[in-house]
Amino acid sequence: MTAVATPRGRPRDERVHAAILGAAVDIVTEVGYAATSIAAVAARAGTGKDTIYRRWSTKAELVYEAVFTATESAPVPDTGSLAGDLTALVSALVGEFTAPAAAAALPGLLADFAASPKLRTGIRSHFLGPAKAGLAEVFERAVQRGEAHSAVPADLVLDTLAGAVFFHVGLVGAPVGQDLADQLAALVTRGIEVR
Amino acid sequence: MTAVATPRGRPRDERVHAAILGAAVDIVTEVGYAATSIAAVAARAGTGKDTIYRRWSTKAELVYEAVFTATESAPVPDTGSLAGDLTALVSALVGEFTAPAAAAALPGLLADFAASPKLRTGIRSHFLGPAKAGLAEVFERAVQRGEAHSAVPADLVLDTLAGAVFFHVGLVGAPVGQDLADQLAALVTRGIEVR
Amino acid sequence: MTAVATPRGRPRDERVHAAILGAAVDIVTEVGYAATSIAAVAARAGTGKDTIYRRWSTKAELVYEAVFTATESAPVPDTGSLAGDLTALVSALVGEFTAPAAAAALPGLLADFAASPKLRTGIRSHFLGPAKAGLAEVFERAVQRGEAHSAVPADLVLDTLAGAVFFHVGLVGAPVGQDLADQLAALVTRGIEVR
Amino acid sequence: MTAVATPRGRPRDERVHAAILGAAVDIVTEVGYAATSIAAVAARAGTGKDTIYRRWSTKAELVYEAVFTATESAPVPDTGSLAGDLTALVSALVGEFTAPAAAAALPGLLADFAASPKLRTGIRSHFLGPAKAGLAEVFERAVQRGEAHSAVPADLVLDTLAGAVFFHVGLVGAPVGQDLADQLAALVTRGIEVR
DNA sequence: GGCTAATCGAGACGGTACGTCAAGTCTTCCA
DNA sequence: TGGAAGACTTGACGTACCGTCTCGATTAGCC
Numbered sequence: 001m002t003a004v005a006t007p008r009g010r011p012r013d014e015r016v017h018a019a020i021l022g023a024a025v026d027i028v029t030e031v032g033y034a035a036t037s038i039a040a041v042a043a044r045a046g047t048g049k050d051t052i053y054r055r056w057s058t059k060a061e062l063v064y065e066a067v068f069t070a071t072e073s074a075p076v077p078d079t080g081s082l083a084g085d086l087t088a089l090v091s092a093l094v095g096e097f098t099a100p101a102a103a104a105a106l107p108g109l110l111a112d113f114a115a116s117p118k119l120r121t122g123i124r125s126h127f128l129g130p131a132k133a134g135l136a137e138v139f140e141r142a143v144q145r146g147e148a149h150s151a152v153p154a155d156l157v158l159d160t161l162a163g164a165v166f167f168h169v170g171l172v173g174a175p176v177g178q179d180l181a182d183q184l185a186a187l188v189t190r191g192i193e194v195r
Numbered sequence: 196m197t198a199v200a201t202p203r204g205r206p207r208d209e210r211v212h213a214a215i216l217g218a219a220v221d222i223v224t225e226v227g228y229a230a231t232s233i234a235a236v237a238a239r240a241g242t243g244k245d246t247i248y249r250r251w252s253t254k255a256e257l258v259y260e261a262v263f264t265a266t267e268s269a270p271v272p273d274t275g276s277l278a279g280d281l282t283a284l285v286s287a288l289v290g291e292f293t294a295p296a297a298a299a300a301l302p303g304l305l306a307d308f309a310a311s312p313k314l315r316t317g318i319r320s321h322f323l324g325p326a327k328a329g330l331a332e333v334f335e336r337a338v339q340r341g342e343a344h345s346a347v348p349a350d351l352v353l354d355t356l357a358g359a360v361f362f363h364v365g366l367v368g369a370p371v372g373q374d375l376a377d378q379l380a381a382l383v384t385r386g387i388e389v390r
Numbered sequence: 391m392t393a394v395a396t397p398r399g400r401p402r403d404e405r406v407h408a409a410i411l412g413a414a415v416d417i418v419t420e421v422g423y424a425a426t427s428i429a430a431v432a433a434r435a436g437t438g439k440d441t442i443y444r445r446w447s448t449k450a451e452l453v454y455e456a457v458f459t460a461t462e463s464a465p466v467p468d469t470g471s472l473a474g475d476l477t478a479l480v481s482a483l484v485g486e487f488t489a490p491a492a493a494a495a496l497p498g499l500l501a502d503f504a505a506s507p508k509l510r511t512g513i514r515s516h517f518l519g520p521a522k523a524g525l526a527e528v529f530e531r532a533v534q535r536g537e538a539h540s541a542v543p544a545d546l547v548l549d550t551l552a553g554a555v556f557f558h559v560g561l562v563g564a565p566v567g568q569d570l571a572d573q574l575a576a577l578v579t580r581g582i583e584v585r
Numbered sequence: 586m587t588a589v590a591t592p593r594g595r596p597r598d599e600r601v602h603a604a605i606l607g608a609a610v611d612i613v614t615e616v617g618y619a620a621t622s623i624a625a626v627a628a629r630a631g632t633g634k635d636t637i638y639r640r641w642s643t644k645a646e647l648v649y650e651a652v653f654t655a656t657e658s659a660p661v662p663d664t665g666s667l668a669g670d671l672t673a674l675v676s677a678l679v680g681e682f683t684a685p686a687a688a689a690a691l692p693g694l695l696a697d698f699a700a701s702p703k704l705r706t707g708i709r710s711h712f713l714g715p716a717k718a719g720l721a722e723v724f725e726r727a728v729q730r731g732e733a734h735s736a737v738p739a740d741l742v743l744d745t746l747a748g749a750v751f752f753h754v755g756l757v758g759a760p761v762g763q764d765l766a767d768q769l770a771a772l773v774t775r776g777i778e779v780r
Numbered sequence: 781g782g783c784t785a786a787t788c789g790a791g792a793c794g795g796t797a798c799g800t801c802a803a804g805t806c807t808t809c810c811a
Numbered sequence: 812t813g814g815a816a817g818a819c820t821t822g823a824c825g826t827a828c829c830g831t832c833t834c835g836a837t838t839a840g841c842c
Contacts, residue, residue, distance in 0.1 A: 009817030010807045016819080032310050037797055048820050053799070107309035114302035114365040115227050124366060156359075156378050163362030164355040170309040171319060171354075183351050191386030204786025205838045211788075232828055243789045248830070402813070422700050427802055438815045443804070497699035504692035504755040505617050514756060546768050549756075550749040554741075557748030560699040561709060573741050581776030594791030595833045601793080622823055633794045638825070783841080793832070799824100806819070811812105 012055075019045040020052055024066035029101045033063065033108030060112035060119055067105045068096075068127065076134040082142040082193055087185040089138065090161055094181045097169045107170045132158050139192075148192050157188060207250075214240040215247055219261035224296045228258065228303025255307035255314055262300045263322065271329040277337040277388055282380040284333065285356055289376045292364045302365045327353050334387075343387050352383060402445075409435040410442055414456035419491045423453060423498030450502035450509055457495045458517065466524040472532040472583055477575040479528065480551055484571045487559045497560045522548050529582075538582050547578060597640075604630040605637055609651035614686045618648065618693030645697035645704055652690045653681075653712065661719040667727040667778055672770040674723065675746055679766045682754045692755045717743050724777075733777050742773060 023044035027036050038059060042049045056062040077088035096102055113119045135154045142148040164184055169176055218240035222231050233254060237244045251257040272283035291297055308314045330349045337343040359379055364371055413434035418426050428449060432439045446452040467478035486492060503509045525544045532538040554574055559566055608630035612621050623644060627634045641647035662673035681687055698704045720739045727733040749769055754761055 006809085007817095008809075008815075010809095010819080012818065013807095034306070034310055038799085039797060042820095046820090048822085049799080050801085050821095051819065054818075107306035110365060111229070111302035111306040115229055120366055128366075153378060156363075156375070156382070159363045159366075160355060160359040160379065160382065163358030163360070164351075165358070167358030167361060168351075168354045170305060171315060171323075180351070183348060184355065187351070187355065187383070187386040189386075191382040191384075195390050201840085202786085203784075203840070205788080205840095207787065208838095233830085234828060237789095241789080243787095243791080244830080245790095245832090246788060249787080406814075424696070424700055428804085429802065432815095436815085438817085439804080440806090440816095441814060444813085497696035500755060501619070501692035501696040505619055510756060518756075543768060546749075546753075546765070546772070549753045550745060550769065550772065553748030553750070553752030554745040555748070556752060558741075558744045560695060561705055561713075561744075570741070573738060574745065577741070577745065577776040578772070579776075581772040581774075585780055591835090593789075593835080595793080597792065598833095623825085624823060627794090631794080633796090634825080635795090635827090636793060639792075781842100784839105785841105786837105786839085788835105788837070790834085791832100792834095793830105795829075796827105797829100798827080801822105801824075803821080803823100804819100806817100808816085808818095809814105811814080 016045070016047055016051060017055065020047060020055070020062070021066040021069065024062055025101045028063055028067065028105045033105045036063065038062070058112070058116075058119070060109055060116075063105050064109055064113075064123070064127075067101045067109075073130055076137050078141065082138070082145070082147040083185065083189045085138040085142070086189050087182060089135065090165070090181040090185045090188075091178065093161060093165050094169075094176060094178075097165050098176055103169060106166060110166070128158060128162070131162075142193075147194060149194060152192055157192070161188065211240070211242055211246060212250065215242060215250070215257070216261040216264065219257055220296045223258055223262065223300045228300050231258065233257075253307070253311075253314070255304055255311075258300050259304055259308075259318070262296045262304075268325055271332050273333075273336065277333070277340070277342040278380065278384045280333040280337070281384050282377060284330065285360070285376040285380045285383075286373065288356060288360050289364075289371060289373075292360050293371055298364060301361065305361070323353060323357070326357075337388075342389060344389060347387055352387070356383065406435070406437055406441060407445065410437060410445070410452070411456040411459065414452055415491050418453055418457065418495045423495045426453065428452075448502070448506075448509070450499055450506070453495050454499055454503075454513070457491045457499075463520055466527050468528075468531065472528070472535070472537040473575065473579045475528040475532070476579050477572060479525065480555070480571040480575045480578075481568065483551060483555050484559075484566060484568075487555050488566055493559060496556065500556070518548060518552070521552075532583075537584060539584060542582055547582070551578065601630070601632055601636060602640065605632060605640070605647070606651040606654065609647055610686045613648055613652065613690045618690050621648065623647070643697070643701075643704070645694055645701070648690050649694055649698075649708070649712075652686045652694075658715055661722050663726065667723070667730070667732040668770065668774045670723040670727070671774050672767060674720065675750070675766040675770045675773075676763065678746060678750050679754075679761060679763075682750050683761055688754060691751065695751070713743060713747070716747075727778075732779060734779060737777055742777070746773065 020041060024036070024041045027040055027044060036059065038049055038052055041062070042052055045052075052062065056065070074092045077085045077092075079085050079088060097106060113123050132154055135158055139148055139152050139154060143150050143152075161184065165176075165180070168180060215236060218236045219231070222235055222239060231254065233244055233247055236257070237247055240247075247257065251260065269287045272280045272287075274280050274283060292301060308318050327349055330353050334343055334347050334349060338345050338347075356379065360371075360375070363375060410431060413431045414426070417430055417434060426449065428439055428442055431452070432442055435442075442452065446455070464482045467475045467482075469475050469478060487496060503513050522544055525548050529538055529542050529544060533540050533542075551574065555566075555570070558570060605626060608626045609621070612625055612629060621644065623634055623637055626647070627637055630637075637647065641650065659677045662670045662677075664670050664673060682691060698708050717739050720743050724733055724737050724739060728735045728737075746769065750761075750765070753765060
């Protein structure tokens, strides 16, 4: 039973919350993660810095929520084949990573997360956790269909897919298309499937 | 014809160069990339800030040279099998990425590179270029042995391998061992090889 | 006729009033006037900030009331001689100014009062007014005894005594003793008396 | 022999120094001591905040130097009589304390000095020290002329004069004129002189 | 051997952002 | 309505780096 503490004092203003997240997305998209400052977000949102620090303790947490909260997690694909499911998953991943705000924010975000043990564990559970669960579900169905062995390491595959997409998006800069998703999904499918 | 301009004035001191790189490696390893400042490197190296700016125009370039110049690029492996070669390559990659200074510097470095088109192209040619050539050589031999198709996209595989290792090293933080290298190499080998 | 407006709603709690003044005295004594904040007083008193602002509009007024309301104004001395009366007055002044809370509050308080015309006139009537009346009474008796001329400027003498004590207490910091009071009273007595 | 340390690095710019002091005087005069911020002085002077903090560690020290460095200390008066000398000294004091910048700065300045032991001792030696020496000189001549006893406490008299003028200027606000100086000098002269 | 020119250590310079703190106002619930 | 709590906007705090600049003092090649 979660005994919610009785809220005392003036409640936080939801519109302020939304304004801050919106401003953060705008600024990150415009000037990039490194050049995004809490002060600038506050100014754009029409709030004070304290109001931001009251909710997020670091720029990384703020930008992470701003960029990836809007992103709805797609439902786990169920196309009937491992290849189809993986292609769908990778396509979704590419879509998420190449959205303007995400593309602008991701490298810096990852750097900040990597530098802080606290944030690192946080992202593993919140961001990668659900994705890992979805991937496990896909694998389970593939095993039932006899397409894959039961011992496939979902962790490794997830890191591989996400890392590949991230690395490509971050370092190529060119518009990344459907072909990357297809090729990558094909590579991994063949790496996994029973033959 | 490279008409080297006759150097006028006092020549640059090589010992200063080395001292700066050494100080940069030390500081990055100790406090991380983000907390590394040019001022601190200068102080540790016993030089002035200008002496650093005269050689490197950004922190990213300085740290990149400091961290990856020491790293000698391993020779292209030739074990006689695609699986063996890839395992060796991935092992080398893991070794490079998990070295203390590299692990501390990489995420931040990648973020800065991703944010700057100029740096981005630079790293693709200097850092990934040789690796891509090595990978292509391994593939070529695999094709000759009949282990792989000729149309294997070295670019994609390189991004996949590097991205997977980077992602894992950056976000897990735990000591990454030989098993990652083995599993990853196996996954990719099976994804590529003719069957 | 003071037509007291019929109080509507919940009446103010006297205990809250007292708690705020007590907290203000404590905090001023502990950390000094400049470092005393309304927020800290509210926290110590267990009240909200609004409850303080509802009663006092500035920190100066709050601290003034907190520190000098407790101080009971001593009765006008009547020792039978000008020298004796002045010594008693100066001693009382030294006592008031060197009390811990007063010593901590006075310089800052004076600065705030000096900066605001509204507060300035207030203090002249409330704080210095009674003292001036007492001094005038002492002078009157001295004139009747033939010790002083009738044209002695009480204002000037009061500023002189208060200023001297304040300046000494504020800038010396050392424990100010009876000798200051004696010497100062003697100086002024000789400056005034008929000879 | 004062072995001046060899100046290393870029020397401080005297014009910047002067610009800061000038800006400080302007702002204090315009908005008062309390409302004067280092940031505002920096903006007005066209410098960065660091450039100010490099020279003065507190607002009090900056404003003190800005306001009282311009003030040249008047020569010790020698009119031939104790009354004349004291009148001249008090007049000078009134002049110093009523100058626009000084009047605006003094109360707050005194409060900050009183709150800090370090600053307190500083002001006693730099500001009051010379004044005390001048007063002592005046007394010495008066003793030689037989006008005063040799045991006159210069400290006490100085605090009395300065305190009286300060208190009056700070709390009256009205234009303080020559009559205050005359009356005060007369009071103290009579309090001191041999009769 | 003086001249020219670049390098070196040092640190001042004008900026910008940091994260904290307090100001005074407001909005909620409870008495 | 009063009161406690705490969110809100504003703006200063003092610190740290940024990248540029200006010093005096080297340290080379050139005439």
